[in-house]
Amino acid sequence: MDLHTLSVAALQKQLRSGSVSAVEALDALESRISIVDPKVGGYLSHSTHQARKEATAADLSKPLGGIPIAIKDVINVTGEGCSAASKILKGYTATYDATVIRKLREAGAIPFGRLNMDEFAMGSSTENSAYQLTRNPWDFSRIPGGSSGGSAAVVAADEAYASLGSDTGGSIRQPAALCGCVGLKPTYGRVSRFGLIAFASSLDQIGPFTKTVEDSALLLNALAGKDPMDSTSVDLPSDNYTRLLGQDLKGIRIGMPKEYFIEGIDPQVDKAVRDAIRHYEALGAEIVEVSLPHTEYAVAVYYIVATAEASANLARFDGVRYGHRADNVQNLLDHYTRTRSEGFGEEVKRRIILGTYVLSSGYYDAYYLRAQKVRTLIRQDFTRAFEKVDALICPTSPEVAFRIGDRSDDPLKMYLADIFTIAANLAGNCGISIPCGFANVESKRLPIGLQLLGKPFEEAKLLQIAHAYEQSTPWHRERPDLSSSGL
């Protein structure tokens, strides 16, 4: 039996029945990593010593007892590196656990490995990592999406049972779509960000990458909850996110936002998503057309708000308390300027400069304040739509995975790759990407993602709706060919 191919739920059953041990589950991953990761490049590092100790002592009665979970390199795990795939944090060792890590440990899980990403989560292809490329397991000449490209690729390549990522403008959902796995962005405030290196604090949210919707619910059970260390985490009674799984869709209304079905979408993506909508009708859901009239402004609002917040958040990298520090500096200004110019990569510099500009004296009202007002209108669009429907349905990405290098010199084109995911971060609602088919491109099969957006704090219903589709379609069972011939 190929242990590494198991879902979290299936592995949990095997562990509890005693047919495999937590150490064997870890060994299976290590052996898989050694075979496929030289090609995929999803892991920046993985240290087996500590994980093995934890596996030996695992309490299998806990909800995620003995299950290794791979972690995006932007979330602090005590004793491990946490570089945000940036040179400026090379050599940094975390001295504390992020709240999500503490909660995973409390649920019995084992944080394992550090996953590649776009530097400081800025990008849609993982090409902005200062360390390495990550390749799409379905076609090694293509990107895995981003910024959580490593988190998506290792789950798709069966080198992780599940992983954590972060989503500021689509950084969980878009790579999940492009790699053919399940990616959940919880509602803003559902999961604590304490211990997540901040990119844009009004948008960032941590969430799971999994092989199935059920696994996504199991991980959210562990991750969710109010945290005194993150004042934006919301104090709501804890929910059981698996409670609605398996219920039928009678009485569920799903909205098709007409602004999301536009020219410019890859025809194979458009067809797969329209087929999925018909499938939902067959499952008993009612499909209605809705309008989100301010959709076309979302990307512009996002690149003002997110870069403004990033320029403030990244001011902390000053070469004093942690991270890179320039040598032989002449004075304080030289110290800051050389430390930051040597440490940050190109896209990070570009965004800090843009964010600094939109906040600078004389431009604040024209850019930042106006963007915040349009953000209000985008939120109101969603509030109105959710008065009529339980969820919205659309493509996760207008296209399938593009070739490595295709967009690197055109930031604006790269930014437009996030066109369908960004609004959920601006509005704060939850969203999920699930596999809904494949596009045939140059004799390769490339995954297509279906995005479902749910009302704030209604993840249980969102997961129910996603699960009903998944369980009645074959897509989530498909895997890339990584046998020795495929490699």
Place this chain on the structure above:
Amino acid sequence: MSAEFDVRYTAQLARLSLTDAEAAKFQSQLSQVLVYVEKLKQVDVSGVEPTAHSSEMNNVFRADEPRDWFTSKQALSNAPRQANDLFVVTKVIE
């Protein structure tokens, strides 16, 4: 507005220095982005309140009580330079 965008001046506000090649490239790329975001001018925002973030909350308080956290050794463990259990900074006053 984007005509007034000066990449070197803005970079210096953010404590970044750019090579000539970087400056030329960023000037052109970011000018394009600024032209793109001009579309926000089409939107009527009169009477619209700004959104700072999406959850409906105001002040969040917790009990102001001391608790265990980093030791100074842990806090200093990633410092590029330290002395006498303190961070070493570059001289601020000449």
